[in-house]
Amino acid sequence: MILTLTRIEVARRLLKYNRGLLKKGRPYGPMVRVFKQGRAELLRGKTVAVIGYGNVGRSIALNLRDSGLSVLVGDLLGSEYARRAKADGLEPRPIPEAAELGDVVVLALPDDAAPEIYRTEVLPGLHSGKALVLTSGFPAAYGLLQLPGGVDVALFVPKAPGPAIRDRYLQGRGYAAVVGVVEDVSGSALDVALAVADGAGAFKQGGFAVEASAREEALADLLGEQILKASLLAAIEVAFELMTKAGVPQELAAVELYGSGELGELGRLMSLVGPYGALRLQSPVDAYGQLARAGTYRKAIARVAARVLEEILGGDFPREIYLERAAGYVKFNALWRSVTASELAQADARLRAALRQGP
Template identity: 30%
Template sequence: MAKINFGGVQETVITREEFPLEKAIDTLKYETIAIIGYGVQGPGQSLNLRDNGFNVIIGQRKGGKSWKKAIADGWIEGETLFEIEEACDNATIIQYLLSDAGQIDAWQQVKKSLTAGKTLYFSHGFGIIFNEQTNIIPPADVDVILVAPKGSGTSLRRLFLKGEGVNSSIAVYQNATGRAYEKAIALGIGVGSGYLFETDFRKEVYSDLTGERGILMGALAGMFEAQYEVLRSNGHSPSEAFNETVEELTQSLMPLVAENGMDWMFANTSVTAQRGALDWKGKFKQAAKPIFEQLYEEVASGREATRVIIEGSSPDYREKLDVELAEIRESELWKAGAAVRKLRPKL
């Protein structure tokens, strides 16, 4: 394991140099890994594990869209694709990758298969940390671990196929066998992580919920809408407003920030852009930080989890979601975006 200096703070990270794929395969050579759920994370993690040489099966409710997607991805009914209960019975490692609401619904079914010495794997700490609301309480004689890729399942798979990887956090909640930590590392390497960093279930879920609602999605979408609407209200065309708000950020600037850092970006723009951005940065921080503090407190208190469980468990949740997403999709901002994307040149 390597000690890396992150801005003056020493952290332990695990890379493929310290724990190569061959070691990961050897660590899990007697294990059968069941991926439960084939929605967001399931496809990417399972396909990467399969391609890396691990023994993988899929557990999914039969006949639905995800079942058909699994068959299209090469999983074979009765050989590597089973209904949830049968997959759990056949596995020694159960990767519990259903949605948070789905995990609550399927828990009693999965729990029956958690015999002594098995491993229960999560990619999100929600079900465990908020177990007073979810009732997900594993038996004491199983390992409970977490590997949380810091990106979507689609990105995990796409980068894997390019020979790259999404960074992942790892954690151990229960170590019944004494091997939980090494299994977490092996699975983290197996699913295609770039490197692994240590956390615990509580920190993972608090940071994840804050990030999703904050800069990764909620705040980003809100800021897009705010700037676009101001530009439009001042007479700018939809294409100009979209290019200045979304297109330049996503297609030009963010890849450079990812490669070189924000200071490099400031240093490599005109003095006009440089000075203005640096002067306004503090104002945006001052405006946004109280909202982030409020958000984190809502997450840490459990109130956000309660709200999500209630809303996500509603029978008409999908219908309401479709209405919300249609409103975004049909807004002028994202209609302009669809038109701009079609115009992107292929050189």
């Protein structure tokens, strides 16, 4: 109980931020820069310390290493992540030691854990002349990180799942990313962000980086997760329920909704030609059905999305997630139990089993 209360108090202290920070946006207009190259060689002769060896941290660290850079990994020794780093040929160090040794420190920790670990284990090692690179704008946007004096603070936020960052690097393919500057002490903070992006493989074939502030990146990320991805998940669940009630076999419903890979291919087309360009590449029946029904869904989604936006701008969501972590993820675990016990999850398990068995 003492530990839980301590974490709750930490979460409350962390969330004493400027409530108007996220509400300050840039005016509309063609002000965003897109980069297609960086100079990883700027980091040669320096030590890059990647703090955190989860999905994102592992991919970034391995890509930087394979780009010929000197890389250290900081994580809890004896943990699963530290053992994995060692198996990958990297020597893990305690986080404070890695932060102390790194000339460029890449913070690749989950958003809910980053502020506390940063404050106690990373910040003391950030001396003047170093650079801190954040892989998420969230902590900086909400004022949850005490910025060190005399240190460049930049953003490099991959817009790809952690394993895909590594897979695409090995395939010679790039990916989308966000780069930006939080504090530019030396005048070279953006160059550092672009160098890390280059070394991490973002600028390989087809890759690019969009410039944004921490506030802009956090807002885009949270709204994308809580409006697009949440409504997509809900739509899959509702469509599955209605399909099966109408007589469609559960496994066929799962294949139709996502199991065929069509949804992923549609996403790939959107990345190449935009949502309406992708619509033109679908059949008239498919395109008409989407356009004719989209307005009804748009109105319903807009009502929920407006509330989501207010919760993000007002700080309710970050407060919610940090208190959830402090409480031991009770609600989060309950939500997981609910979805894993659903008919959709069971149908998906049967489909996976059938696919593994082969003909």
